[in-house]
Amino acid sequence: MSTxxxxxxxxxxxxxxxxxxxxxxxxxxxLRAGTTPAEVPAYLRARLRTVTRVExxxxxxxxxxxxxxxxxxxxxxxxxxxTPSPALRxxxxxxxxxxxxxxxxxxxxxxxxxxRHWARPVVLGLLAHRADLCPVDLAxxxxxxxxxTVTAALLKLEPGDPLQATAxxxxxxxxxxxxxxxxxxLRTPDEIPSGGAPLxxxxxxxxxxxxxxxxxx
Amino acid sequence: MPETTKTPARAMRLGVAGPVGTGxxxxxxxxxxxxxxxxxxxxxxxxxxxxxxxxxxxxAGVLDPERIRPVETGACPHTAIRDDVTANLLAVEDMEADFxxxxxxVIESGGDNLTATFSPALxxxxxxxxxxxxxxxxxRKGGPGIARADLLIVNKTDLGPYVSVDVxxxxxxxxxxxxxxxxxxxxxxxxxxxxELVAWVLGMLDTHRSGDHTxxxxxxxxxxxxxxxxxHSHTPGRASAxxxxxx
Numbered sequence: 001m002s003t004x005x006x007x008x009x010x011x012x013x014x015x016x017x018x019x020x021x022x023x024x025x026x027x028x029x030x031l032r033a034g035t036t037p038a039e040v041p042a043y044l045r046a047r048l049r050t051v052t053r054v055e056x057x058x059x060x061x062x063x064x065x066x067x068x069x070x071x072x073x074x075x076x077x078x079x080x081x082x083t084p085s086p087a088l089r090x091x092x093x094x095x096x097x098x099x100x101x102x103x104x105x106x107x108x109x110x111x112x113x114x115x116r117h118w119a120r121p122v123v124l125g126l127l128a129h130r131a132d133l134c135p136v137d138l139a140x141x142x143x144x145x146x147x148x149t150v151t152a153a154l155l156k157l158e159p160g161d162p163l164q165a166t167a168x169x170x171x172x173x174x175x176x177x178x179x180x181x182x183x184x185x186l187r188t189p190d191e192i193p194s195g196g197a198p199l200x201x202x203x204x205x206x207x208x209x210x211x212x213x214x215x216x217x
Numbered sequence: 218m219p220e221t222t223k224t225p226a227r228a229m230r231l232g233v234a235g236p237v238g239t240g241x242x243x244x245x246x247x248x249x250x251x252x253x254x255x256x257x258x259x260x261x262x263x264x265x266x267x268x269x270x271x272x273x274x275x276x277a278g279v280l281d282p283e284r285i286r287p288v289e290t291g292a293c294p295h296t297a298i299r300d301d302v303t304a305n306l307l308a309v310e311d312m313e314a315d316f317x318x319x320x321x322x323v324i325e326s327g328g329d330n331l332t333a334t335f336s337p338a339l340x341x342x343x344x345x346x347x348x349x350x351x352x353x354x355x356x357r358k359g360g361p362g363i364a365r366a367d368l369l370i371v372n373k374t375d376l377g378p379y380v381s382v383d384v385x386x387x388x389x390x391x392x393x394x395x396x397x398x399x400x401x402x403x404x405x406x407x408x409x410x411x412x413e414l415v416a417w418v419l420g421m422l423d424t425h426r427s428g429d430h431t432x433x434x435x436x437x438x439x440x441x442x443x444x445x446x447x448x449h450s451h452t453p454g455r456a457s458a459x460x461x462x463x464x
Binding site: 015016017018019020021022023024094097098101153156211212213214215216 | 265268272288289290291292293296297300301302303304306307
């Protein structure tokens with residue numbers, strides 16, 4: 001029996017000790033730049049169509065490449081080329097190290113020395129291969145985690161009803177599922193989507209030099 | 218350069234926890250001032266909203282600013298030292314890689330409540346800091362940090378007369394709550410107390426290097442009383458009374 005859906009729950013749980021509580025998925029600098037809490041649903045959809053699609057596509061391709069014993073460095077390079085902000089690349093690689101700890105402890109196995117420098121979606125792809133998380137669930141995980149990261153951060157940054165934030169994530173579930181089904185068949189680095197969100201990238205750069213902040217990124 | 222007789226496997230990681238305003242940053246500044254010519258040190262801070270502590274330590278001029286780094290915790294100081302130590306552990310690993318070899322890495326928790334203690338997955342030893350200005354009764358409130366941290370600090374003893382706290386009694390009650398584990402009444406104006414702290418850290422470092430030290434988890438919960446009158450602990454083997462319903 002496949003445990004993929006339970007793995008999705010395990011990995012999508014905020015209690016997973018991978019360092020997720022340090023993240024706002026760009027929301028903290030977005031609010032500082034004038035985005036209002038009421039605009040958060042639109043912010044979630046914008047991410048899902050751009051940066052989150054890149055992340056999810058990268059993870060799916062990394063899983064496929066890992067399954068064939070291919071070179072994950074090539075996947076990492078494709079992700080980096082689609083992530084123009086140095087701050088976001090650095091943050092993604094820090095998150096990758098967090099997931100690498102999860103991987104090496106929960107699903108140990110021989111791991112490339114270069115894995116310490118791989119971004120989160122690349123490590124997640126390797127993890128999904130080793131843990132037997134199916135491609136569509138892997139893409140769902142990336143989409144769901146991004147939305148929950150934004151809304152959980154919103155509760156720390158602005159007053160609001162936690163159930164309202166949860167409703168926004170629920171409303172987004174069909175979109176996340178659609179994205180996951182579209183991305184699940186991807187196999188090679190050149191197939192990774194390349195949509196960008198210049199404002200999100202720019203805000204990330206500003207945030208990187210801000211000292212009064214709750215979240216790393 | 219400091220000399221070490223044995224090469225440790227890695228630096229000793231020392232956690233400093235305790236409520237806001239009790240003097241954690243000042244204590245770390247004292248340690249840096251007293252030890253940075255003898256030990257190769259680095260400091261990680263966990264501020265809730267700013268890098269205030271890192272800036273304080275840098276401005277104190279007691280350590281190369283490069284060796285002091287803040288870690289953002291997403292407003293979850295308790296999570297960052299206990300439930301999910303990832304961000305802090307990565308910061309410690311980076312420090313150890315960038316300044317190899319190090320003898321001591323001090324991790325300052327963002328000020329939190331009395332239940333916030335470090336996971337043994339992050340630190341080798343930890344001290345818990347209270348201050349007399351917070352009230353003499355705080356030691357009696359208990360909690361895992363007060364009862365079972367490797368060292369309890371009762372800080373700002375020089376303020377006792379100004380806040381009507383009997384410092385000797387506070388230290389005595391702290392010792393009683395800890396079943397003999399060490400307590401130091403500390404003041405930056407009391408050189409003997411600083412010497413005592415420094416000696417404790419050096420002693421712990423020797424134990425760490427000899428490989429004899431096993432990190433102790435103070436535990437998430439202190440023994441506590443329920444409405445039905447039963448008292449119990451969540452730490453195995455520490456039950457203080459017959460467990461009743463709900464224990």
